[in-house]
Amino acid sequence: MAPRTRNLASDPDRPSFLEELYQGRFRWDLIHPFPEQQPADRERGDGAVAEVGSFLRERVDATDVDVRGSLPDGFLTELAGHGYLKLQTGAETGGRGLSSFNTFRVIEEAASWCLPVAVLMGIENALGASAFLRVLPPGPLADRVRAHVLSGGLSGTADTEPAGAANQGRTTTATLVEDGAAYLLNGRKIQVVNAPAGDLFSVTASVREADGTERNRLFFVDAATPGVRRSGPQELMGLRGLPFGGLDLENVRVPAELALAEPDPEHTSRLTPAVSLLVVRGRLYIIAAPALAAAKLCLGWAHDFVARRSVDGRGLGEYEEIRRRLAESRAETFALESTARWSLLGEDQGAAVNLKFEQNASKNICSVLGWRIVERTLSMLAGEGYETAQSKQRRQVTPAPLERAFRDVRGLRITGGVDFLLDNWSAGRTLLSYYYPEPDHAAELAEEQAPPAAFGDDHALSERNREHLRFVREQVHRFGHDCLELVRRHPRRAELMARQRLLILLNRTATELLTMSLTLARAASATTAGQQDVQDLADVYCTAARARLAALLHRRHQEYGPGAVHDAVARLAGTPPTAQEPTHPTHDVTTAEARGTGR
Incomplete structure (x- = not known):
């Protein structure tokens, strides 16, 4: 385990799957068996989920909120009065005392009805006054914050x-x-x-x-x-x-x-240590829960659309591409949910693992997966997806608010840090900390082949998923090998830190490998519990992820050079075209494609 001085998230007393992955080690034993919510905790969460869903459907017209751009009068006071802004504090402060995963579930339910309300709940529960009670030392400051929480203020x-x-x-x-x-x-x-x-x-x-x-x-x-x-x-x-x-x-x-x-x-x-700790977990409430809710809504809207539409006399669901898109959305929803479950359930159950790395990575994983699902659904529904809910209502079509979800979920990729910047920061500040100075296991990483590893009861996976598992193990070792070679090419850390695109690609490779790993671990445990259908979900997800990893590897190799061409083009970006230079060059598309230059 890396010493604490490597980075703020590292804990020498508790291993982290993603921390080990950063170093080229595949620790299947840390994520399998995959955690499941305990029955008593799930039952308590079920009641809170049902309650918040009933409250919001009675009190909030989500379409009206979107049109007017404001919440109903007095709504925030009611929201606070029900304890929904302090879901994890105890009864002594008027809170609900929910576990981390049940807090996630309640916010997800809120997002399934009105996503802005869910984000508000996420922010209050993650970064609001009640959240700070966990990290404030005894004294006047803690007393002041506790008094505010007791008063039910915002x-x-x-x-x-x-x-x-x-x-x-x-x-x-x-x-x-x-x-x-x-x-x-x-x-x-x-x-x-x-x-x-x-x-x-x-x-x-x-x-x-x-x-x-x-x-x-x-x-x-x-x-x-x-x-x-x-x-x-x-x-x-x-x-x-x-x-x-x-x-x-x-x-x-x-x-x-x-x-x-x-x-x-x-x-x-840029953040103080206390805020940084709250933000790490808080992004799951603010970002991942709404993204998962939107993904599940999109699945429902897509299936409804496919069931009632036909093209040239054939039901829409009979077409291969439609079936593939539905399958991809289902598989990505499973992967998104697997990431959130892993990042929170272990914390609730006191597992001897450090989840800070995965909690931090979940922001980009979940927001990007959610966005892909929403965007794919919009393409499937075409004009009906682009139409507003109120317009559909007027012409008596199912008023699925897909265009609103499109706008809302795109914002999740920005909220809490723009996705590409977070990739750059994670690679530069965390990933590279394991390679400067050269790691103790450099000789192991320098080997072309990964050391043999036992997967235990991986027989619970289908043959295709066992092959995906072997692939991930090999790619994790290769990732560590590539990182080692890269830092040897750049002995000065500042030099590599300046290569932002390369760092972004490295971090995206790590998060793709992480998501594949968590998806397979959940599939293995769920299959043992009798849920056979998850094998196909994991297979569909991992097959697509391997294609993305191949593309990332190709782009990383392209970035090993100095990138001077991009720099030159960027410097020209502010130069307006002259009268002799058309802004949009014209050409014969067919001829260009025949030459191999078309897009």
Whole structure:
């Protein structure tokens, strides 16, 4: 196991499947048998899921929310009053005391009716005041946050600034005053959920320490404090109705005891350590649960459409391509759900594994899978998919809100970090930490073939899936081998860190291998339990994933060069075409294709 100093997520006392994968080791024993929710916990979750579903269907018209861009009057107060914004805290704070996976299930159910409400619930339960109670040490700050949670007030996290969320530092500043008794905060925050109505906000700000260094720290700011001004609302392409806005802070006095005192982080991060820990798990609530709900809705809409439509006298479901697309969506939904289950169930059951790596990777895995399913469904439904729900209702067609799901789920690839940036960060900050300096098992990685490994009761898998399993093991070793060779070509880490496209491709390779592994592990355990149909789902998913891995490998090899051509083209991007240069070159498509140059 890598030492703690490698990166913030590593735990020398608990192994991680993805951490081992990063290092070219395939640890099937860590993910199989695949965890299952305990019956008592599942039963408790069933009741909470049914309750939230009934509440939302009675209280919220999802189409009206999307059209008006706002939630019903008084709805947020009711949502808080039912304890839906503090699902995991105990009864002593008015919470529900649910497990991590049941919290996920409740948010997924909410998303199946109104996705913006689910995202709001996810953010409050992941990054709101109730979530901070887990990480705050005893003292005045914990007392203040607990009082807020008990009152049922709304909260929010104010981190993003007009300059962008990707910057390591923050332009919002916190200056120590009154001989250390308080801080004065100055700056502007945008894209803050609950900014229009929240009472307590966690605000990131840059503090200049006594030694002259600057670091990000977290402050809890009462919205009623003089100098706090709300701005907005901000309107989004999708997720309409999500209460979004900004906070302007001008000489806002925050008592020193309302600043979260954290140890100096070992690694540079734009977020404070406490927020980083909450974000890792929280993305499953904010991103993965809505993505899974949308995927399941799309499956239902697609099957309904196929059942009632025909082309040239043949039922739509009789066509091969339609059947394949339905199968791919079912298989990707299974893979998405497998990723979420693995990332949360082990935590609930106290498994001796470190899930932080998988929880972090789940954001991109689940949001991209969800988006692929929605986009594929839209193509299948064609014009009916592109049409709004209210338009379908007027002409008495099943009013499936697919175009709304299209807008909403596309936003999930941006929420919590744009997907390609997260790939770059994960590879640069985490993956490379196992190869600089050269790993202890470099000699093992240098071998062309993976060392022999026993899979135990992999006989539960079909023959095709056993072959997929062998393929994954070989590819994990090859991945470690390629990473080792790559860092040897770039002995200076900063040089490789600058190759962003290459890092993105490396991380996408790792997450494809992770998703295949989790899908196969769940299929093996489910088959043992008598669920034979999952073999086909795993096979369909892994077959497509292998094609994507082949493409990623090809693109990685292309990126081993300096990439000068792309740099040159990018520099020309801002140059407008001259009058002699048509913006859209014309050519005979048939002739171009005959020459092998057509697309």
